[in-house]
Structure formats: C-alpha cells, structure tokens
Amino acid sequence: MDLHIVGPLASPIEREAIDAVLVDAVGPLTSAWQGAARNAADGRTARTGHEARSHRDLLLPALRAVQARVGSVSQPALAYICRRLSIPPADAYGVATFYALLSTTPQPVAVAHVCDDIVCRMAGGKQIAADLTRTLGEEGRPALEGRVTWRRSPCLGLCERAPAAFFTVAGASPIATSVAPVDAAAIIRRLEQWTDSSAGAIPGPRSAADAQAVPSPHPGSDPAPTLEQLRASVPQASSAELQLIGRIGRVDPADLHAYQADGGYAGLRRAIALGPHATIGEVAAARLVGRGGAAFPTARKWEAVAGQSAAPHYVVCNADESEPGTFKDRLLLEGDPFAVLEGMSIAAFATGAEIGYIYLRAEYPGAANRIEAAIAAARTAGLLGGDILGSGWAFDVEVRSGAGAYIAGEETALFESIEGDRAEPRNKPPFPVTHGLFGKPTTVNNVETLANVPLILRDGGAAYAAIGTEASTGPKLFCLSGHVARPGLYEAPFGITLRNLLALAGGVPDGRPVQAVLLGGAAGAFVGPDELDVPLTFEGTRAIGATLGSGVVVVFDESADLIDTLLRIAAFFRDESCGQCVPCRVGTVRQEEALRRLAAGRPHGSREQELELLREIGQAMRDASICGLGQTASSAIESALRHPGLVNL
Numbered sequence: 001m002d003l004h005i006v007g008p009l010a011s012p013i014e015r016e017a018i019d020a021v022l023v024d025a026v027g028p029l030t031s032a033w034q035g036a037a038r039n040a041a042d043g044r045t046a047r048t049g050h051e052a053r054s055h056r057d058l059l060l061p062a063l064r065a066v067q068a069r070v071g072s073v074s075q076p077a078l079a080y081i082c083r084r085l086s087i088p089p090a091d092a093y094g095v096a097t098f099y100a101l102l103s104t105t106p107q108p109v110a111v112a113h114v115c116d117d118i119v120c121r122m123a124g125g126k127q128i129a130a131d132l133t134r135t136l137g138e139e140g141r142p143a144l145e146g147r148v149t150w151r152r153s154p155c156l157g158l159c160e161r162a163p164a165a166f167f168t169v170a171g172a173s174p175i176a177t178s179v180a181p182v183d184a185a186a187i188i189r190r191l192e193q194w195t196d197s198s199a200g201a202i203p204g205p206r207s208a209a210d211a212q213a214v215p216s217p218h219p220g221s222d223p224a225p226t227l228e229q230l231r232a233s234v235p236q237a238s239s240a241e242l243q244l245i246g247r248i249g250r251v252d253p254a255d256l257h258a259y260q261a262d263g264g265y266a267g268l269r270r271a272i273a274l275g276p277h278a279t280i281g282e283v284a285a286a287r288l289v290g291r292g293g294a295a296f297p298t299a300r301k302w303e304a305v306a307g308q309s310a311a312p313h314y315v316v317c318n319a320d321e322s323e324p325g326t327f328k329d330r331l332l333l334e335g336d337p338f339a340v341l342e343g344m345s346i347a348a349f350a351t352g353a354e355i356g357y358i359y360l361r362a363e364y365p366g367a368a369n370r371i372e373a374a375i376a377a378a379r380t381a382g383l384l385g386g387d388i389l390g391s392g393w394a395f396d397v398e399v400r401s402g403a404g405a406y407i408a409g410e411e412t413a414l415f416e417s418i419e420g421d422r423a424e425p426r427n428k429p430p431f432p433v434t435h436g437l438f439g440k441p442t443t444v445n446n447v448e449t450l451a452n453v454p455l456i457l458r459d460g461g462a463a464y465a466a467i468g469t470e471a472s473t474g475p476k477l478f479c480l481s482g483h484v485a486r487p488g489l490y491e492a493p494f495g496i497t498l499r500n501l502l503a504l505a506g507g508v509p510d511g512r513p514v515q516a517v518l519l520g521g522a523a524g525a526f527v528g529p530d531e532l533d534v535p536l537t538f539e540g541t542r543a544i545g546a547t548l549g550s551g552v553v554v555v556f557d558e559s560a561d562l563i564d565t566l567l568r569i570a571a572f573f574r575d576e577s578c579g580q581c582v583p584c585r586v587g588t589v590r591q592e593e594a595l596r597r598l599a600a601g602r603p604h605g606s607r608e609q610e611l612e613l614l615r616e617i618g619q620a621m622r623d624a625s626i627c628g629l630g631q632t633a634s635s636a637i638e639s640a641l642r643h644p645g646l647v648n649l
Contacts, residue, residue, distance in 0.1 A: 013070060063102055067102050072103040073103065078104070112151070118518070119325055128182075131183075132150050242491050268342050284297075288473070305441045317445060323552060330366075337371045341383075359400050476492060477491055497536065499532040514556070516562060521549055521552035524636055583623075584621055587618075587633065590617050598649040
C-alpha cells in the first residue's frame with residue numbers, strides 16, 4: 001500500500017530551509033518519492049529506503065531549521081522532512097513535539113523565553129512574569145498586534161546575572177540571543193523591535209539606547225561575550241592561582257595563537273608523544289572523575305572504549321547544561337573553547353575515536369558561535385581533520401544543538417537526540433562504552449571534565465592528583481548564585497569548606513544570615529546553616545547526605561521563600577520528565593500534588609501521612625526509574641524536609 005499525507009505542500013521558504021540542511025548529506029531531490037516533481041521512473045522504482053533512513057540524525061537539525069526560518073514546524077514542512085528522510089510522519093511528529101523550543105502550532109516569530117527557575121525567581125523573576133501577564137497577556141498568547149509572544153522558561157544558565165531571558169526571532173536571518181539581567185520593560189522594548197514579517201525584517205531601533213540593545217541579525221546571532229563581560233562572570237579572573245579558568249577573561253578566546261602561547265595544545269602534543277595507552281595511564285594517575293554529577297572514573301571509561309574492536313569509536317562532549325543553577329560549561333565554552341577542544345582531541349586519541357560531537361543546549365547561542373569558530377580555527381591550523389600534528393591520526397568535531405529538553409543531558413538520551421529520536425534514556429546494559437552513539441563504542445564526558453584533561457597531560461597525572469584530597473583530586477568549579485555578594489564561577493581545590501567558598505564570594509549581602517544552601521541544583525540537596533563547614537568533596541558531602549552534583553551552590557538568606565523553591569523544583573521535574581517510565585512520569589506529578597496540598601494547608605489525611613506519602617513516592621522513583629532524573633527528582637525536596645525548621649509545611 002502506498003500511503004500519502006494529504007494536505008498542502010510545504011512552502012518554498014520551508015523547503016529552502018530544510019534543503020539547506022539536507023542537500024549536502026542526502027543529495028538534491030530526484031523523484032516524487034522525496035518531494036520533487038514526478039518522473040517516469042517513479043512508477044516503477046522507489047528511490048528511498050535504507051539509504052535515506054541512514055540520515056535520520058538530520059531530523060532534529062531539519063526541524064530546527066524550519067523553526068528558525070518561519071517560527072514553527074507546520075504539518076506540510078514536517079511531511080516534506082519525512083519524505084526527504086524516509087521517516088514515518090507519526091514518528092517525526094513525536095520528535096517535533098518532544099522539545100520545548102519547537103512548536104508544531106503557528107506562533108509569532110518573536111518569542112521571549114523568560115526564566116522562571118530557582119535563581120531568577122529569587123532575583124525578581126516572578127514579578128517579571130506578573131508584569132508581562134499584565135501588559136502582554138497570558139504566556140503563549142500573541143501580543144502587540146499578534147507580532148510577538150512570551151513564555152516561561154526553565155533555567156537559562158545565566159544565574160550569575162539573573163534574572164534572564166532568551167529571545168528567538170524567526171526569519172531569513174534568525175536571531176537567538178540571551179539577555180541578563182533584564183526586567184519586564186526591557187523585554188517588551190526588545191519585542192517591540194521585531195515584526196512577524198516572513199522575510200524576518202527587523203525595523204530600525206527607535207532610540208540610541210535601543211540601538212545598542214538590538215542583537216546582530218545573523219544566524220546564531222548572539223555575539224560571544226567580550227573579555228570584560230567574561231571577567232564579570234568570573235570574579236577570580238585576576239588570580240594567578242587558577243588552572244581551569246585562568247584564561248577566562250585574560251586570554252582572547254577567539255585567538256588560537258593566544259591559546260597556544262599560554263600553554264595550549266601542549267597536552268595534546270605530549271599525549272601523541274606518549275601514545276594512547278600511556279595517555280590513559282596519566283588520566284588514571286590523576287584519578288580524574290566526571291564533573292557532570294555522576295563522578296565516574298574517566299580513565300576507566302576511556303580504557304573500556306579503547307579496547308573495543310567495533311568501529312568507529314566516538315567522543316561526545318555533553319554540553320547540554322540544563323541543571324538549574326549551573327553555568328560553568330557555558331563559561332568554559334565562551335571563555336576557553338580551545339581547552340575543551342583539546343580535551344576532546346586527547347580523549348579521541350586515547351580511545352581511538354575518529355569523530356567527535358559536541359551536544360550543546362540551544363539556549364547557549366553565544367557558546368555556539370564561540371565553539372564553531374574555534375573548530376574552524378583548529379581545522380585551519382591542522383589541529384583537527386587529517387594527520388593532526390603530523391601523527392597520521394585523523395579526528396574531527398561537529399556541533400549538534402538540542403531544542404530544549406533537560407533529559408537530553410542524560411548520556412543515552414543525548415545519543416537518541418543526535419540520532420534523530422526523542423531524547424529518552426536507554427535501559428542499561430548495554431553501556432555506552434560498547435553500544436553508544438549509533439550503536440558504536442562511545443566516550444561521553446562533561447565539558448568541565450574535558451577541560452581538566454589538557455592540564456593533566458601537560459603537568460602529569462601525579463601533579464594533578466596532589467591537588468585536592470585523596471579521594472577527590474584536582475581543582476573544582478563551583479557556580480555560586482542567589483544571595484551572595486559576588487555571584488559567578490569560582491575555582492577551588494577539592495576540600496575547601498562551604499563556609500570558605502561563600503566567603504570567597506563575599507558572603508551574604510549586608511551580613512544577613514544564611515537560611516540554607518542548595519548543593520548540586522534541583523537534583524541535589526539542601527544543607528542548613530549548621531553544615532557550612534562541610535568540606536566540598538565527594539566524600540565530605542556524601543557524609544551529610546548531600547552531593548556536589550554539577551557544582552551548583554545556590555545561597556538562600558533569611559528572606560528567601562523556600563516553600564516556593566520546593567514547589568518550583570517539583571514543577572521542574574514534572575515538566576522535564578520524558579514520561580517513558582511510570583515511576584518518574586507518575587511520581588513527579590504526585591510529588592508536586594502532595595507538596596501543593598501541604599503548602600496550602602490541605603493535606604490528605606494528616607500532615608504526617610502526607611509526608612510519609614512523599615517519602616514513599618521518592619523511594620519508588622529512586623528504585624524503579626530508568627535514569628537519574630527520576631532517581632534524583634525527590635532528593636532536594638526530601639533533604640529540605642529532613643532539616644528541622646528549614647521549611648514549614
């Protein structure tokens with residue numbers, strides 16, 4: 001049976017946007033089977049099938065291209081993509097509706113995504129949303145004569161400058177730009193500058209002040225931050241003791257020669273001189289563990305991939321930094337992109353990888369611009385591509401952007417997203433080291449983890465292991481935000497106490513007392529003011545029932561509404577659950593419902609019965625969820641409830 005989608009054809013603009021992504025890989029249209037004019041051979045031969053389906057990984061880039069061009073993914077555009085890639089329409093629709101930044105219903109081309117997460121709420125985000133509701137109407141509704149709209153957004157990774165907003169404007173030269181700090185008036189002023197013209201026209205600014213606020217109207221338009229802007233986000237920028245972030249704000253991140261003059265690529269040169277086995281040995285001697293939250297030994301992962309006979313091998317940099325309160329990966333990519341590329345190259349050399357992918361969250365357009373430019377510069381210099389540094393070894397890197405999904409940060413969900421499926425975690429085993437991206441052996445490392453690798457190879461694993469503690473070696477990055485005098489990205493050796501870290505950031509403004517500190521983000525745990533002397537190590541935080549996670553440190557002074565924070569965390573996990581497994585899909589909803597009943601003073605039964613129900617829900621999610629999202633969805637909430645007097649529910 002020959003099934004066809006009945007309906008209008010994709011517009012020329014939509015087809016142009018899709019073809020710009022697909023033509024190089026899939027080739028030009030040749031038959032009606034792919035969406036071209038019908039020819040005589042089409043009645044006898046279907047020129048699709050396995051060859052076309054082999055390019056399924058281009059589905060998300062094609063969907064993003066349509067979204068960026070016209071502001072939404074229409075049914076005709078989706079049908080055209082399906083023909084070009086031989087993907088069942090229902091399957092592609094499931095992918096298109098999975099991601100928050102893709103819309104399958106028409107919407108204005110200019111959209112303001114306004115952060116409504118933990119840190120921005122503390123900095124006035126709730127009032128911004130209320131002001132926008134009063135002036136523009138409810139979120140998602142067209143405003144300003146149907147030209148624009150606004151939506152609440154989870155954390156945008158700009159916590160050191162909260163409150164934040166992320167703007168997207170569809171058109172021939174689409175715009176994606178982040179702004180922080182921002183207020184409702186500034187958001188409205190920006191939205192007023194854009195029209196819903198199908199050509200993506202942007203009227204001139206209405207004042208000299210507005211002229212400086214208009215982003216560059218080019219694809220991926222957010223310009224990467226200047227050295228001065230980077231220094232503002234890294235309060236330690238002038239310190240000579242920094243190792244991981246010492247170049248941020250000091251060395252031009254767009255200048256490869258400046259990076260090399262500051263010791264860059266010495267690590268890769270030494271790795272090539274040592275050989276793959278000895279390179280892994282140096283990482284093992286350093287006792288480096290993953291910095292994304294799982295803390296798995298990096299050398300063990302590399303060794304497992306290197307020993308696999310299946311080919312090719314892949315290296316994936318997980319830059320889908322979406323944990324509320326986290327912004328370290330963004331600043332590393334914006335401020336020291338060559339260090340991340342060098343770390344990826346060393347990992348690839350050690351594991352025998354030929355291809356690398358950087359999976360970057362869509363809300364980081366400045367980081368995308370910076371890393372794309374760094375890749376191009378490295379290729380030109382012979383540091384990516386064929387015969388790197390005369391070694392005969394070839395390796396190249398491609399950037400793939402997400403489309404708004406916290407769950408895509410889980411390593412196997414990330415694979416699914418790159419491959420063109422919904423970002424739903426896989427059951428394990430098999431593990432990525434044997435069956436990873438495209439079913440091949442894959443090394444997955446976090447941005448911060450990879451930034452440590454050049455340092456290890458340059459100075460040696462033993463020297464690196466001498467930093468920190470016996471069980472937690474090396475320097476660690478911490479994202480401080482909330483009620484601190486100098487929010488930003490900080491570097492300290494493992495073992496610094498939480499109290500001393502807060503002092504490094506200037507403490508709480510006006511000397512106000514600390515009510516609580518959230519370690520590890522929404523998936524982390526709260527600690528009380530009596531636990532500020534905990535050493536920030538894996539073993540130290542574990543001893544008090546907390547976690548370092550991705551390095552989040554959100555400070556709450558006595559004015560903070562912790563009940564509101566707990567409700568926001570519960571809503572976050574409810575929204576971000578992929579829904580694949582019942583414990584998480586149902587548990588996150590029931591958890592939020594129970595919290596809202598307690599907050600309203602209307603528990604089912606007694607307060608104690610409701611708290612016991614919360615504990616049972618949390619235990620069920622920990623025991624039976626497929627991935628870490630469900631397994632940690634109750635961690636922060638339960639930790640807050642365990643502290644006497646921390647929250648009054």
